[in-house]
Amino acid sequence: KAGVTQTPRYLIKTRGQQVTLSCSPISGHRSVSWYQQTPGQGLQFLFEYFSETQRNKGNFPGRFSGRQFSNSRSEMNVSTLELGDSALYLCASSLVVGGANVLTFGAGSRLTVL
Amino acid sequence: GQQVMQIPQYQHVQEGEDFTTYCNSSTTLSNIQWYKQRPGGHPVFLIQLVKSGEVKKQKRLTFQFGEAKKNSSLHITATQTTDVGTYFCAGNTGNQFYFGTGTSLTVIP
Numbered sequence: 674k675a676g677v678t679q680t681p682r683y684l685i686k687t688r689g690q691q692v693t694l695s696c697s698p699i700s701g702h703r704s705v706s707w708y709q710q711t712p713g714q715g716l717q718f719l720f721e722y723f724s725e726t727q728r729n730k731g732n733f734p735g736r737f738s739g740r741q742f743s744n745s746r747s748e749m750n751v752s753t754l755e756l757g758d759s760a761l762y763l764c765a766s767s768l769v770v771g772g773a774n775v776l777t778f779g780a781g782s783r784l785t786v787l
Numbered sequence: 788g789q790q791v792m793q794i795p796q797y798q799h800v801q802e803g804e805d806f807t808t809y810c811n812s813s814t815t816l817s818n819i820q821w822y823k824q825r826p827g828g829h830p831v832f833l834i835q836l837v838k839s840g841e842v843k844k845q846k847r848l849t850f851q852f853g854e855a856k857k858n859s860s861l862h863i864t865a866t867q868t869t870d871v872g873t874y875f876c877a878g879n880t881g882n883q884f885y886f887g888t889g890t891s892l893t894v895i896p
Contacts, residue, residue, distance in 0.1 A: 775820075
């Protein structure tokens with residue numbers, strides 16, 4: 674069965690631009706969460722969607738937004754990009770397996786802001 | 788707010804030596820999970836601990852959850868080069884995961 678698919682894998686933007694990242698979860702997974710990974714900060718939680726509703730939100734500015742569609746695919750958008758937004762953005766879908774809510778990560782979208 | 792600290796940040800060991808990473812939460816957790824991220828890869832689920840004082844083993848890996856459900860450790864016995872990567876703990880409170888900063892393990896052959 675296909676894993677979590679993230680597109681694009683790599684992208685370069687300049688300050689002030691906006692970017693949209695896409696995530697297709699594993700079939701049957703209804704929860705999708707997004708994380709920002711940087712060398713100094715580790716994995717920072719952005720938000721989590723379940724059945725098209727944002728269920729949890731991390732401590733990021735309003736420039737970071739997301740949504741989930743009826744087929745569970747999710748997108749995140751970052752507006753007015755800053756240099757500090759350069760990071761690996763990871764999407765994870767989750768399913769409860771044997772009592773554990775297990776996150777399955779995609780390969781990530783590596784964003785570079787110049 | 789919720790914080791999960793992990794130490795050490797980096798660890799270099801000779802192949803065959805043991806390795807331990809520690810995870811501490813500022814608040815009590817419902818459960819804790821461990822993930823491994825190989826260089827250039829993405830985090831992969833290893834295990835979940837739920838009960839106070841729980842100990843689980845996966846071959847050479849031993850995972851512990853503290854009695855107060857605020858700390859956890861991962862111990863690898865006789866490391867191998869295949870153990871290289873960054874190990875993250877993730878504390879779970881309800882639907883949200885709080886990841887530790889990770890411990891990057893280098894194994895010197």
